[in-house]
Amino acid sequence: MAIRERLSGNEAVAIAIRQINPDVMPAFPITPSTEIPQYFSSYIANGKADTVFIPVESEHSAMSAAIGASAAGARTLTATSSCGMALMWELLYVAASNRLPIAMALVNRALSGPININCDHSDVMGARDAGWLQIFAENNQEAYDNFVQAYRIAEHKDVRLPIMICQDGFITSHAVENIELIEDDKVKAFVGEYEPEDYLLKDGEPFHVGPYAVSNYYMEAKRAQAEGMKNAKQVILEVAKEFEAMTGRSYGFFEEYRLEDADYAIVIMGSAAGTAKDAVDKLRAQGIKAGLLKVRVFRPFPAEEIAKALTHVKVLACMDRTESFNNECGPLGAEVKSALFDAGCAPKVINYVYGLGGRDVTVESITSVYEELIKIDETKETGAKYRYLSVRED
Amino acid sequence: MAYNFKEIMNQEERLAPGHRMCAGCGGTIAVRNVLRGLHPEDHAVITCATGCLEVSSFTYPYTAWKDSFIHNAFENAGATCSGVEAAYEALKRRGKVKDNYKFIAFGGDGGTYDIGFQSLSGAMERGHDMVYVCYDNGAYMNTGIQRSSATPMYADTTTTPVGSESVGKPQYRKDIVDIIAAHNVPYAAQTTFVQNFKDMHIKAEKAIYKPGAAYLNVMAPCPRGWRYDTPQIIEICKLAVETCYWPLFEVEDGKWTLNYEPKKKLPIEDFLRPQGRFKHLFKKGNEELLVKFQEEVDRRWEDLLYRCAR
Numbered sequence: 001m002a003i004r005e006r007l008s009g010n011e012a013v014a015i016a017i018r019q020i021n022p023d024v025m026p027a028f029p030i031t032p033s034t035e036i037p038q039y040f041s042s043y044i045a046n047g048k049a050d051t052v053f054i055p056v057e058s059e060h061s062a063m064s065a066a067i068g069a070s071a072a073g074a075r076t077l078t079a080t081s082s083c084g085m086a087l088m089w090e091l092l093y094v095a096a097s098n099r100l101p102i103a104m105a106l107v108n109r110a111l112s113g114p115i116n117i118n119c120d121h122s123d124v125m126g127a128r129d130a131g132w133l134q135i136f137a138e139n140n141q142e143a144y145d146n147f148v149q150a151y152r153i154a155e156h157k158d159v160r161l162p163i164m165i166c167q168d169g170f171i172t173s174h175a176v177e178n179i180e181l182i183e184d185d186k187v188k189a190f191v192g193e194y195e196p197e198d199y200l201l202k203d204g205e206p207f208h209v210g211p212y213a214v215s216n217y218y219m220e221a222k223r224a225q226a227e228g229m230k231n232a233k234q235v236i237l238e239v240a241k242e243f244e245a246m247t248g249r250s251y252g253f254f255e256e257y258r259l260e261d262a263d264y265a266i267v268i269m270g271s272a273a274g275t276a277k278d279a280v281d282k283l284r285a286q287g288i289k290a291g292l293l294k295v296r297v298f299r300p301f302p303a304e305e306i307a308k309a310l311t312h313v314k315v316l317a318c319m320d321r322t323e324s325f326n327n328e329c330g331p332l333g334a335e336v337k338s339a340l341f342d343a344g345c346a347p348k349v350i351n352y353v354y355g356l357g358g359r360d361v362t363v364e365s366i367t368s369v370y371e372e373l374i375k376i377d378e379t380k381e382t383g384a385k386y387r388y389l390s391v392r393e394d
Numbered sequence: 395m396a397y398n399f400k401e402i403m404n405q406e407e408r409l410a411p412g413h414r415m416c417a418g419c420g421g422t423i424a425v426r427n428v429l430r431g432l433h434p435e436d437h438a439v440i441t442c443a444t445g446c447l448e449v450s451s452f453t454y455p456y457t458a459w460k461d462s463f464i465h466n467a468f469e470n471a472g473a474t475c476s477g478v479e480a481a482y483e484a485l486k487r488r489g490k491v492k493d494n495y496k497f498i499a500f501g502g503d504g505g506t507y508d509i510g511f512q513s514l515s516g517a518m519e520r521g522h523d524m525v526y527v528c529y530d531n532g533a534y535m536n537t538g539i540q541r542s543s544a545t546p547m548y549a550d551t552t553t554t555p556v557g558s559e560s561v562g563k564p565q566y567r568k569d570i571v572d573i574i575a576a577h578n579v580p581y582a583a584q585t586t587f588v589q590n591f592k593d594m595h596i597k598a599e600k601a602i603y604k605p606g607a608a609y610l611n612v613m614a615p616c617p618r619g620w621r622y623d624t625p626q627i628i629e630i631c632k633l634a635v636e637t638c639y640w641p642l643f644e645v646e647d648g649k650w651t652l653n654y655e656p657k658k659k660l661p662i663e664d665f666l667r668p669q670g671r672f673k674h675l676f677k678k679g680n681e682e683l684l685v686k687f688q689e690e691v692d693r694r695w696e697d698l699l700y701r702c703a704r
């Protein structure tokens with residue numbers, strides 16, 4: 001029987017980690033992810049997990065040690081946010097290129113400055129080209145479920161890439177919600193043992209990691225990484241299927257909410273999708289064909305599938321919880337537009353920047369986005385294609 | 395401790411020949427002699443910071459390392475090695491690793507004194523069972539001889555070039571062994587290539603087998619950066635020790651020991667003169683610089699004697 005609980009997103013993820021009981025966890029505190037290593041340390045201190053926890057002196061060392069541990073053959077993870085992940089930057093690429101299936105519980109928070117501890121996606125979006133799998137959650141349940149699925153995807157022999165399991169700082173990390181936990185033994189059986197092929201501590205077989213590769217080899221290494229990312233699509237779906245068989249909760253690359261016949265739609269990621277669903281319901285009640293697409297998997301980016309789901313939409317808004325400073329759109333917008341272009345379908349697309357540094361996202365503010373989409377359809381005047389939501393302009 | 399030179403030197407090499415380090419490179423000599431401190435039956439995982447050593451010994455698809463090896467980045471050999479060591483603890487406890495492993499990290503002075511300093515400090519403070527070895531060639535050699543905080547005062551480097559307004563590096567060098575010793579690790583020591591490698595061998599073995607975090611600072615001359623006649627490397631090391639520029643000492647469980655005291659301390663000029671990077675110090679009008687250099691060497695030597703006499 002599944003276990004009904006009321007938990008914050010951080011505690012839920014910490015419980016998933018306890019259930020998996022990985023080999024090594026180096027971590028460093030930063031709001032809003034700090035609670036994850038705190039909870040987990042208390043599990044270790046009370047004999048509920050026996051992971052080797054490394055209380056490193058920085059996030060840079062957290063990722064460096066994670067790379068060492070993972071290369072040595074250990075199932076490894078860390079948790080961080082914002083500036084912490086930014087400090088890991090160089091090593092994110094090293095982890096991915098060495099094909100190390102490290103898991104990161106990333107609690108999304110704005111990057112400085114001004115220094116701000118609240119949610120946006122500037123941390124994770126900046127790392128979108130680092131070669132990590134990136135999976136987003138709308139609520140605590142999804143954050144937990146995604147973490148339970150993480151190693152199955154990352155460690156799969158056709159993938160072997162590190163994975164970020166993202167949730168929104170404070171909004172899900174600290175808010176307590178109802179949640180259904182899976183029994184410990186079921187999680188253990190689902191995740192299974194980590195059996196890497198080659199690793200530093202393999203008895204009798206010395207192994208070498210991190211060579212200098214000149215121009216006649218470097219590109220093949222990148223090509224091989226890209227292949228892993230490509231293969232990940234299939235694996236993500238297979239793992240989700242098994243997960244559904246165990247829990248009844250179904251996951252894909254994205255969720256379509258009342259999208260099937262929608263004229264007006266938004267593409268959104270993370271916790272704001274929950275608020276947006278309320279807005280959709282309200283508009284539907286008024287007879288307006290509103291819908292939304294919530295991206296769960298951002299890396300690999302399911303471009304074809306997203307385009308297919310959006311072909312019939314008349315006017316679309318891409319909601320980015322980060323700036324990209326290209327004066328055009330955020331990263332989500334850019335990827336969605338590129339997907340639509342390749343699919344040869346062209347709804348009008350407006351790009352919104354919203355929720356930076358924890359700026360409130362409300363049913364009203366999301367409704368105003370749909371209203372603007374409707375206006376564009378009615379007047380046939382697109383106006384500014386790049387807009388800020390809920391911002392003081394003066 | 396008995397030291398049988400012939401026996402030690404006849405051990406199987408753990409760093410294979412054929413790597414691309416320069417002829418006469420001190421870094422390579424340091425590595426080979428540290429690895430001789432490993433007992434033949436034990437395995438090791440080597441961590442290496444970016445630098446001359448890494449790029450020249452592990453160029454895909456070749457490796458000169460017979461033991462397991464990981465290079466991560468320039469500034470994080472300490473943390474990387476601590477991750478490997480933690481993995482060993484976890485996997486050993488869970489019955490997934492049977493053999494015995496030792497953990498040795500190598501970094502140049504740039505990767506150790508400067509950019510990798512925090513990572514090293516963290517690893518030492520946490521007390522991982524590992525040895526961090528700095529092959530100190532006194533500059534960033536891989537990128538073309540830029541100064542580091544290990545570069546001696548007045549050295550002519552590409553970022554402290556000697557010119558009409560410059561006499562080379564303005565600052566004294568940092569004493570990293572003092573700083574590591576202040577972490578209260580079980581073992582920190584300084585050595586170089588003298589006495590047929592006896593001092594170095596004893597320290598390497600001790601550092602590797604003493605439980606907990608250990609640090610070894612090895613002066614590893616670089617013929618290109620220091621501009622001495624390449625075959626003179628052993629003579630250069632000897633002069634560094636005999637002038638008390640590079641004292642041989644160790645700090646074991648908090649106790650400072652001077653491992654060698656020259657019978658007659660030689661003037662610092664003897665160490666500086668054979669090296670092109672100090673050529674300008676011997677020009678007319680620069681006598682004062684030599685005096686200053688000598689004063690600093692003397693001050694630090696006295697300080698060391700005091701600590702060792704306590």
Ligand SMILES: Cc1ncc(C[n+]2csc(CCOP(=O)(O)OP(=O)(O)O)c2C)c(N)n1
Nearest residue numbers: 444445446468502503504505533534535536
């Ligand atoms: C973060 C970062 N900064 C700079 C570099 C460039 N870099 C590579 S090796 C090196 C110098 C290495 O100097 P040192 O540690 O003294 O080792 P050596 O090359 O002298 O053996 C530098 C500056 C780098 N690889 N990474």
